[in-house]
C-alpha cells in the first residue's frame with residue numbers, strides 16, 4: 001500500500017504539519033518511536049514569545065555568558081567533547097551573533113509570530129480545542145541593574161502600545177512570589193503562553209478523530225531511495241511507501257545522517273520542574289527571569305519552571321545537580337514557599353546556530369521535506385512551519401519558489 005504523506009516525528013512540528021495538510025485535504029500518516037508523551041514538545045515552558053524577547057545569538061552573548069558563568073548563574077554548559085560538528089556549530093553561533101543578523105531575526109520573528117499566534121487562536125476556535133492559551137503578554141523580570149537599563153533604552157525605539165514598564169512594586173502585582181532583589185520588569189504585551197501538554201494531547205486526539213493515521217511506538221531506522229525519490233522508510237518490523245515524506249524528528253538526525261545530509265543543528269538539553277504552589281503567589285502571566293534564563297509559566301493547576309542550555313550532551317537522564325541549580329537561582333529572587341507535587345523533566349532543543357529553522361525540500365530527493373531545527377521556539381512557530389510545509393507540498397513548490405523558505409529557512413543561511 002502506498003500512502004500519500006508520511007510524517008516521521010509526532011512532536012509539535014509533526015502535529016502542526018499534519019493538521020495543515022489534513023485541512024488541505026491530504027491523507028496523512030504520522031509515525032513516531034514513542035507515544036507522543038516523550039517528546040521535547042511535551043515538557044517545555046509553553047511560552048509563545050516571538051516578540052521582544054530577542055534571539056539566542058545576540059550581539060554580546062559570549063561576554064554575557066562568561067559573566068554569568070563567573071557569578072555561578074549561567075544556564076549554559078558546554079560539555080567537553082571532541083566533536084568537529086559541535087565546534088563548527090559553536091563557530092557559526094559566534095559569527096551569527098552580530099547586529100545585522102540580530103535585527104533580521106527579530107523582524108522574521110515578528111512576521112511569523114503574528115501569523116503563528118493567529119493560527120493557534122483560529123485552530124482552538126474552529127476545532128473547539130482548549131490549549132489553556134492566554135495572550136496576556138510575557139513579563140520580563142530583571143535582577144541586574146545594567147541589563148534592565150539596557151532593555152529600557154532599547155524599548156525607547158519600540159511602539160509604546162507593545163510594552164509596559166513596571167516598577168518594583170508593580171512587578172509584585174504580576175509576580176507576587178518575587179522578592180526585593182528584583183530591579184523591575186517590562187510586560188511585553190504581544191506574547192502568549194499555553195500548556196504544551198494540552199496542545200499535544202488535544203491535537204493528537206482531534207487528528208485521530210478526523211482520520212489521520214498514527215503509527216506509534218515504532219522507530220524508523222532506514223530510508224530507501226529510487227529514481228531521485230525516497231521510495232520507502234522502514235522500522236525493524238515494517239516498510240512504508242508514500243508520495244511525500246516529512247522529517248520532523250526534532251533534535252534526532254539518524255534519518256538525515258542516512259541520507260548523508262549534514263544539518264547545522266545541535267541538541268541543547270534543558271530541564272523543567274512542574275509543581276503546585278499557593279494560588280496567591282502564582283504569576284499572573286508567563287514570566288522570564290531575563291538575567292537567569294529561567295522561565296516561569298502558570299497553568300491551570302500548576303506552574304512550570306524551565307531553564308538550562310547544555311551543549312554536547314545527549315544524556316537523557318535528569319541530572320539532579322542541574323535541577324538544584326535552577327531551584328537555587330530561582331530562590332535567590334523569590335519569597336520562600338513550598339513547591340508541591342514536583343515533576344522533573346528533561347528534553348533537547350533542536351538548536352541551529354542562527355535561530356533559523358531547517359525547512360525545505362531535499363535538493364536531490366525532492367519528495368523529502370525537512371521540518372526541523374526549531375530550537376528554543378518550536379512551540380511558538382510550529383503552526384507557521386505547518387503552513388509553509390503544506391504550501392510546498394500542495395502547490396508542489398521547489399525551495400526556490402517558496403518565499404518562506406528563502407526568508408526563514410536556515411538551510412540556505
Ligand SMILES: Cc1cc2nc3c(=O)[nH]c(=O)nc-3n(C[C@H](O)[C@H](O)[C@H](O)COP(=O)(O)OP(=O)(O)OC[C@H]3O[C@@H](n4cnc5c(N)ncnc54)[C@H](O)[C@@H]3O)c2cc1C
Pocket residue numbers: 008009010011012013014031032033034036038039040041042043044045046047048049218219220221248249250251252254255268269270271272295306307346347348349350371372373374375376377378379380381
Ligand atoms: C527546557 C525547554 C524549554 C522550552 N521552552 C519553549 C518555549 O517556552 N516556547 C517554545 O516555543 N519552545 C520551547 N522549547 C523548544 C520546543 O520544545 C522545541 O523546539 C519543540 O518541542 C521541537 O519540536 P519538534 O516537533 O521539532 O521535536 P520533538 O518534540 O522532539 O519531536 C520529535 C519527535 O520525533 C520522534 N522521532 C525522532 N526520531 C524518530 C525516528 N527515527 N522514528 C520515529 N520517530 C522519531 C520523537 O520520538 C519525537 O516524538 C523548549 C525546549 C526545552 C528543552
